Amino acid sequence: MPSEEYLEGIYQIQGRDFVDAGIVSSEMKKKLKEKGIPESIIRKVAVVTFEAEVNIISYAEQGTIRYYVEPNSVTIEANDIGAGIEDLELAQQEGYSTADDSIREMGFGAGMGLANIKNHSDEFEISSVPHEGTYLRSTIYLNGK
Amino acid sequence: MTLDAIIKELGLKCKCCWEKLGNEINGGYAGDLLSDVMGNSKKGDVWVTRQVHLNIVAVASLKEHAGIIIVQGASPDKDTLEKAQKEGIPIIVSDLPEFELVGKIYHLMHHAQ
Numbered sequence: 001m002p003s004e005e006y007l008e009g010i011y012q013i014q015g016r017d018f019v020d021a022g023i024v025s026s027e028m029k030k031k032l033k034e035k036g037i038p039e040s041i042i043r044k045v046a047v048v049t050f051e052a053e054v055n056i057i058s059y060a061e062q063g064t065i066r067y068y069v070e071p072n073s074v075t076i077e078a079n080d081i082g083a084g085i086e087d088l089e090l091a092q093q094e095g096y097s098t099a100d101d102s103i104r105e106m107g108f109g110a111g112m113g114l115a116n117i118k119n120h121s122d123e124f125e126i127s128s129v130p131h132e133g134t135y136l137r138s139t140i141y142l143n144g145k
Numbered sequence: 146m147t148l149d150a151i152i153k154e155l156g157l158k159c160k161c162c163w164e165k166l167g168n169e170i171n172g173g174y175a176g177d178l179l180s181d182v183m184g185n186s187k188k189g190d191v192w193v194t195r196q197v198h199l200n201i202v203a204v205a206s207l208k209e210h211a212g213i214i215i216v217q218g219a220s221p222d223k224d225t226l227e228k229a230q231k232e233g234i235p236i237i238v239s240d241l242p243e244f245e246l247v248g249k250i251y252h253l254m255h256h257a258q
Binding site: 018019021022023025026029043046047050051054106107108110112113115116119120 | 177178179180181183184188194196198199200201202203204206207208224
């Protein structure tokens, strides 16, 4: 069972740095495991964090991913300075993507990222200002709904 | 069934992490879209793909796959193998097209006794 001690962390992510994609997710996964968070929760956190990481790398100049564990939930916040999203509703539809060929060649940019984040979150919030940046928050409950 | 058994039965080649070939496989997933694999594959799956770049290792490691099989005679990038070695994810290669290889693995897992 998770201990009562509060756990949080913040990571910097550089845009277009595909070589390091996944490093933040794997670092976080390790921390949550050490903390005794159940595997089923860590699996959801890993999907959310990986997609948020890839979004920052693909569409932003730079960004941060912050996480915090509370007694009943894990929250992931992704903040970036970058392209932003013109139409949030459209961007959340599975299959819609603005990715260019260089992103697609690597198997990213299929328009599934935000849908994956949403599907693996218990609470999900996103806001964006085009040409400025995007803020995203995902909360996963430790004991289900 | 283990990765080792699949390699022997189908004449595949292992490129790294030989020490992990005894890992039990729970199932499999085939796909080249990383978000699809991220969202839908499961722990212990063997992942069959045509992608060769190093981000496949990040996905396989996060999802705790048993290993990755690269199809169609494609070669994994050098950084892919280095990262796979570091993360302990076996990389296996096959000359077969994705459809054929998946069919053979599926048959081995579900029908071979």
